[in-house]
Amino acid sequence: MVIVGGGGHGLATAYYLAAHHGISDVAVLERGPIGLGNVGRNTTIVRSNYFHPDNIRFYDLSLRLWEGLERELNFNAMVSQRGTLNLFHTEAQRDLFTRRANLMRLLGADAQSLDREQVRRRVPLVDLDNGRYPVLGGFLQPRGGTVRHDAVAWGYARGASAAGVDIVEHCEVTGIACAGGRVTGVHTRHGLIGADVVCLAVAGHSSHLAAMAGLRLPIETHLLQAFVSEAVKPLIDVVLTYGAGHFYVSQSDKGGLVFGGGIDGYNNYGQRGTLPMAEEVAAAAVTLLPGLARLKVLRQWGGVMDMSMDGSPIISTTALAGLVLNGGWCYGGFKAIPAGGLTTAHLIAHGSPHPLAAHLSLTRFVTGRIVDERGIGPYPYAH
Numbered sequence: 001m002v003i004v005g006g007g008g009h010g011l012a013t014a015y016y017l018a019a020h021h022g023i024s025d026v027a028v029l030e031r032g033p034i035g036l037g038n039v040g041r042n043t044t045i046v047r048s049n050y051f052h053p054d055n056i057r058f059y060d061l062s063l064r065l066w067e068g069l070e071r072e073l074n075f076n077a078m079v080s081q082r083g084t085l086n087l088f089h090t091e092a093q094r095d096l097f098t099r100r101a102n103l104m105r106l107l108g109a110d111a112q113s114l115d116r117e118q119v120r121r122r123v124p125l126v127d128l129d130n131g132r133y134p135v136l137g138g139f140l141q142p143r144g145g146t147v148r149h150d151a152v153a154w155g156y157a158r159g160a161s162a163a164g165v166d167i168v169e170h171c172e173v174t175g176i177a178c179a180g181g182r183v184t185g186v187h188t189r190h191g192l193i194g195a196d197v198v199c200l201a202v203a204g205h206s207s208h209l210a211a212m213a214g215l216r217l218p219i220e221t222h223l224l225q226a227f228v229s230e231a232v233k234p235l236i237d238v239v240l241t242y243g244a245g246h247f248y249v250s251q252s253d254k255g256g257l258v259f260g261g262g263i264d265g266y267n268n269y270g271q272r273g274t275l276p277m278a279e280e281v282a283a284a285a286v287t288l289l290p291g292l293a294r295l296k297v298l299r300q301w302g303g304v305m306d307m308s309m310d311g312s313p314i315i316s317t318t319a320l321a322g323l324v325l326n327g328g329w330c331y332g333g334f335k336a337i338p339a340g341g342l343t344t345a346h347l348i349a350h351g352s353p354h355p356l357a358a359h360l361s362l363t364r365f366v367t368g369r370i371v372d373e374r375g376i377g378p379y380p381y382a383h
Contacts, residue, residue: 001197001348002186004173004209006030008039008149008334009326010201011156012341013348014165015073020342021349024164027193029186031172035153038203038333041271041303043226043248043260045239046335047084047144048109051100052373054359055312058339060109061356063143065338075155077147078253084144084239085114085122087288089133093243097139104141114138123240125289132287133244144239146250146258152337176213182321183213197348199324204269204304206327213320218309218365219328220380223268223302224260225277229295231255240288247284256298259285263305265381273300305330311383312371315344315353316362324348325362330383 001017003010006028018024028034046066048059070077088097101111116128119138128135161167175187176198185194200209204221232255241248246262261281264274278300286293308314308328313336316325326344329336343357353361364370376382 001026001199002193002195003028003199003201004186005037005201005203006034006157006167006169007037007201007203008152008156008337009340009344010199011153011160011167012337013199013201013326013344014167015156015160015163016342016345017348018160018163018165021345023349027166027168028160029171029173029188029193030167030169033169034157034167035150038303038305039153039337040149041226041301042149042334043250043258044146044149044334045084045144045248045250046147047141047239049084049086049100049104049111049139049141049144050373051103052312052371053103053107054371055373056104056107056109058356058360059332059336060107061342062336062339065342066147067143069155069338073155073159075151075158077151077155079145079147081143081145082238082250083140083142084241085119086139086241086243087119087126087135088137088139088243089135091136094136101139110141110143112140112142114140122238123236125235125291126240127288127290130287140238146239149334156341173209176209176323178213178320183323197322197324199326199344199348201326201344203327203329203333204306206306206325210318210325213318213323215318215320217325217327219306219314221267221269222263222265222305222307222381223270223274224263224305224331225273225281225300225302226258226260227273227278227281227297228252228299229257229259229292229297232257232295242284242288245284245287247281247288249285249289257292257295263307263381269304271302271304273302307380307383309365309378309380310370311373313340313360314362315340315347315357315360317347318362
């Protein structure tokens with residue numbers, strides 16, 4: 001089989017196919033060097049604090065896999081379970097976050113509610129009484145945290161290669177070969193590669209690749225930007241998110257603050273930053289954490305996001321026999337790498353979905369059984 005995309009999900013799928021299912025006749029094709037796509041262009045956050053019950057179960061599977069990943073791969077992925085703290089600013093948000101925390105606990109995930117004083121002790125830099133959005137409390141998932149993105153790519157790549165998978169860099173796919181209603185391989189810059197199964201794991205380029213097979217996906221491509229500051233002494237020992245604005249921040253082991261905001265809101269394939277989003281993210285950062293105002297930003301970059309119509313990912317077979325899709329990850333792609341790879345490998349090996357990913361089939365958009373994570377309708381930019 002062929003996996004198109006040498007990012008986190010493609011490499012994880014290849015690893016689990018070979019290591020867990022004994023299927024090693026696999027080629028992972030990447031148009032450039034591995035690790036330079038979204039797997040290396042994110043804010044490295046892992047968590048399972050979702051709203052939809054099926055998504056909580058899926059992402060908590062991923063979190064459990066993160067907890068054992070370094071033993072599984074014998075590779076230091078720098079898994080740091082420092083906790084993720086979501087702040088709330090209104091009584092309505094308090095109710096929403098309390099409901100979310102209670103549902104997580106009912107489903108076996110961890111969640112704690114923090115009052116203002118507990119937030120102050122955990123993150124002293126937060127301006128609890130800022131004029132526009134005073135902080136009323138927070139919602140903490142202690143098992144959440146960060147993982148080193150480069151180590152994830154190289155850990156899975158090494159594990160897959162050792163298990164017999166071929167990883168082919170600088171091999172761009174230019175077409176999908178079909179005959180008799182099923183896939184027969186892929187066309188590349190170096191020629192045709194025949195395959196019984198082709199898996200697309202190309203994030204924001206899913207629509208482009210699927211179109212080569214005559215498929216139109218319920219996905220839009222948007223730009224998500226991130227930033228890193230100059231290195232400073234330890235300031236924040238948790239992943240912090242701002243409930244009144246789309247802002248999230250953590251501190252890397254090198255001392256830089258890694259932070260980001262929302263998508264730009266218009267379709268874009270760029271992998272670079274923009275000044276309007278830099279201004280918006282900086283404003284949110286300084287409102288919440290005034291002490292950051294004089295920090296210098298060293299780098300700004302963008303990831304190509306595949307935003308689905310309901311805000312939830314897609315792990316599914318398609319109308320073309322032999323063609324499998326792993327995509328539509330919205331904001332959740334990095335944190336879902338282990339579970340995404342594991343369940344995609346299960347789908348390929350067994351021909352049926354993994355029980356914890358059965359709700360992520362493409363057929364949900366036909367039957368109306370959508371997994372609307374935020375309850376806001378079919379608007380990818382809003383998810």
